[in-house]
Amino acid sequence: MSDITSLTLTQTLQALKDKKFSEQELNSSYLNRINTLNSKLNIFLEVKKNTSGIPAGIKDVISTKNIQTTAGSKILSNYIPPYNATAVERLLEQGVSIIGKTNCDEFAMGSSGENSAYGPTKNPWDETKVPGGTSSGSAVAVASDCCVFALGSDTGGSIRQPASLCGVVGLKPSYGRVSRYGLIAAVSSFDTVGPITKSVEDASLVLDWISGGDNYDSNAKVEKFTLQPQGLKAGVKGLKVGMPKEYFGEGLDNSVKKVIEEAIEKLKELGAEIVEVSLPHSQYALAAYYILNPSEISSNLARYDGIRFGQSRETIGAEVKRRIMLGTYSLSSGYWDDYFAKAAKVRTLVKMDFEKAFESVDAIVGPVSPTVAWNLGEKVDDPLKMYLADIYTISANLAGIPGLSVPCGFSEGLLRSVNHERSLPVGLQILGKHFDEETILKVGYAYEQITDWHNQKPDLRFKI
Amino acid sequence: MSLTKDQVKKVAKLANLPLTSKEEEKYAGQLSKILEYVEQLNKVDTSDVEPTFNVSGKSNVLAEDQVRTSITQEDALANAPKKSEGFFVTKGVFNE
Numbered sequence: 001m002s003d004i005t006s007l008t009l010t011q012t013l014q015a016l017k018d019k020k021f022s023e024q025e026l027n028s029s030y031l032n033r034i035n036t037l038n039s040k041l042n043i044f045l046e047v048k049k050n051t052s053g054i055p056a057g058i059k060d061v062i063s064t065k066n067i068q069t070t071a072g073s074k075i076l077s078n079y080i081p082p083y084n085a086t087a088v089e090r091l092l093e094q095g096v097s098i099i100g101k102t103n104c105d106e107f108a109m110g111s112s113g114e115n116s117a118y119g120p121t122k123n124p125w126d127e128t129k130v131p132g133g134t135s136s137g138s139a140v141a142v143a144s145d146c147c148v149f150a151l152g153s154d155t156g157g158s159i160r161q162p163a164s165l166c167g168v169v170g171l172k173p174s175y176g177r178v179s180r181y182g183l184i185a186a187v188s189s190f191d192t193v194g195p196i197t198k199s200v201e202d203a204s205l206v207l208d209w210i211s212g213g214d215n216y217d218s219n220a221k222v223e224k225f226t227l228q229p230q231g232l233k234a235g236v237k238g239l240k241v242g243m244p245k246e247y248f249g250e251g252l253d254n255s256v257k258k259v260i261e262e263a264i265e266k267l268k269e270l271g272a273e274i275v276e277v278s279l280p281h282s283q284y285a286l287a288a289y290y291i292l293n294p295s296e297i298s299s300n301l302a303r304y305d306g307i308r309f310g311q312s313r314e315t316i317g318a319e320v321k322r323r324i325m326l327g328t329y330s331l332s333s334g335y336w337d338d339y340f341a342k343a344a345k346v347r348t349l350v351k352m353d354f355e356k357a358f359e360s361v362d363a364i365v366g367p368v369s370p371t372v373a374w375n376l377g378e379k380v381d382d383p384l385k386m387y388l389a390d391i392y393t394i395s396a397n398l399a400g401i402p403g404l405s406v407p408c409g410f411s412e413g414l415l416r417s418v419n420h421e422r423s424l425p426v427g428l429q430i431l432g433k434h435f436d437e438e439t440i441l442k443v444g445y446a447y448e449q450i451t452d453w454h455n456q457k458p459d460l461r462f463k464i
Numbered sequence: 465m466s467l468t469k470d471q472v473k474k475v476a477k478l479a480n481l482p483l484t485s486k487e488e489e490k491y492a493g494q495l496s497k498i499l500e501y502v503e504q505l506n507k508v509d510t511s512d513v514e515p516t517f518n519v520s521g522k523s524n525v526l527a528e529d530q531v532r533t534s535i536t537q538e539d540a541l542a543n544a545p546k547k548s549e550g551f552f553v554t555k556g557v558f559n560e
Binding site for chain 2: 078079080082083175176189215218219221281283284287288290291298302305306307308309310311313314316321322324325326328329332339341342343344345346347348349351383384387398399400434
């Protein structure tokens with residue numbers, strides 16, 4: 001079988017069951033691909049040569065026992081965790097093996113993958129473009145068929161945005177759905193662990209595997225998410241889907257807008273009722289986020305003292321330093337009320353916007369990212385411009401609700417010939433009520449059944 | 465809100481971040497720009513709004529008071545740059 005690596009997780013499990021190939025063949029197929037692609041795309045920071053298990057990529061901010069975990073930072077360049085993250089432990093129990101640790105923005109801070117101390121990951125659709133971030137390596141690993149699926153983390157869009165920019169499925173679970181134990185802490189009240197996959201069904205299955213209560217994370221909800229095939233496949237007929245007018249205004253690239261509107265039209269064809277909703281405080285979400293996020297970061301990253309583990313603080317990269325500074329400032333005496341407390345109140349208003357909207361709709365849809373993947377280097381010197389890339393994803397993290405990114409087309413229709421600017425993937429964002437992953441997965445699944453976008457693969461033949 | 469280089473120096477000290485003079489300069493400019501952007505929060509009326517610090521809806525989750533195995537002393541020390549006789553070695557606090 002020549003196309004083992006193009007199979008989804010669900011298909012891979014079925015093929016193994018039917019003995020179409022062995023776990024050894026599965027692993028060697030993926031390792032061969034990594035061998036040819038890793039040096040060009042800079043996907044993995046560490047590769048493990050397993051001969052069994054379902055090969056998954058694990059974002060390098062997620063602790064893996066006895067496997068180097070750098071968080072994309074020089075400060076952890078020699079750190080080897082003595083324990084597994086709970087999500088990793090649960091995957092191993094399901095017969096998953098770790099094929100590699102994926103590159104990411106340092107301590108999951110960034111929007112493009114360029115903040116990794118180990119160099120940027122490249123977008124497989126066009127190597128001159130960013131893959132998005134911060135789960136850059138995880139998204140590219142899945143998009144380039146270098147693993148069956150991957151784990152990422154999402155604090156402000158870090159699963160959904162790279163999934164969107166790379167044309168794969170990304171699921172940010174509700175805050176509290178998956179234990180954060182072993183996820184290297186950045187923004188504790190926002191951080192979530194979730195899957196990046198080749199299909200919505202795969203995302204649903206991985207969430208089933210990794211969710212559930214954990215004595216090591218008291219915020220984790222005891223009830224796990226359980227994949228109900230009949231629920232997933234129930235269709236969207238009669239479902240009320242909201243379109244927030246604030247997500248379609250100024251700043252949204254026209255070609256992205258067109259693709260998103262076509263995708264919403266498809267949902268309508270499937271029987272969903274499309275309703276306009278308003279999230280009036282969306283415009284303040286980014287400002288609130290960039291106070292709350294650095295504040296929690298400055299506190300969490302105080303642990304890197306170079307005494308118990310890690311190098312000295314000089315080795316911290318520019319963006320991480322910037323956020324530590326911003327957070328320390330906003331938490332410092334005399335400013336706490338003006339910045340941190342104010343932002344936490346605006347967070348309440350953003351959350352209430354969603355609660356109000358969800359009184360009349362079952363899910364909310366819109367773009368993941370205002371643009372498709374941009375040029376490497378384009379925004380690195382302008383932090384504010386980089387932050388604006390997260391404008392549509394951040395609100396979900398402020399509110400704690402789940403969000404799904406599903407491939408829904410390309411910026412310029414289908415791929416053009418090599419002489420033209422290549423067209424790039426666009427992702428549809430589907431947001432749901434807190435702990436209602438089932439509805440957003442149902443919407444994503446129904447959309448996937450009548451479209452072929454998730455089956456599109458970047459043309460990497462010239463590299464092999 | 466505009467941050468001066470001296471303020472940046474002070475914050476860096478609070479954050480235990482060694483910055484070069486060039487970095488201090490750069491961050492003064494960049495942080496001022498971000499703070500300026502964040503100032504739009506003042507346009508929002510939050511007078512009757514409670515702050516949100518946690519969205520899990522949980523509070524005071526208690527664990528059973530049980531003895532559990534934890535990582536070994538050897539594992540806990542494995543990543544330490546300097547160790548001695550089963551302890552972390554740190555900079556002296558009183559010997560200046």
